[in-house]
Amino acid sequence: MKDSKHRDDHWLVRPKTIRLLWLAFSVVLTLTVLAQLVISIKGYVGVDSWFGFGAAFGFLSCVAMVLFAKLLGKVLKRREDYYREGADDV
Known part of the structure; x- marks a missing residue:
């Protein structure tokens, strides 16, 4: 029942969504920087x-x-x- 208090919150302010967004943005940033190895x-x-x-x-x-x-x-x-x-x- 730990997440029951966050159930009524907007989806962008839920802790689980924030962690997922940090992970997704970190992956995109890493891929963008690593693309410089392939693209001159x-x-x-x-x-x-x-x-x-x-x-x-x-x-x-x-x-x-x-x-x-x-x-x-x-x-x-x-x-x-x-x-x-x-x-x-x-």
Whole structure:
């Protein structure tokens, strides 16, 4: 009866589905990187022809975007009552 509490949840938030999606995406990523062994990549700069460069570049770009978004969130953050301060004056 462990899964009975998750039975009413949307199928994308169930733990079993999340594990299955992680496995499927990992397999697809691995196959995509391994395809570079069969398909020759012609690099334009030199570095971009290295094995697994696309996957590494994509991952590092994603990490950079997340860190930038976190920094931007800290810079643009306002107090919780920011919009209520002037409401009494009107």
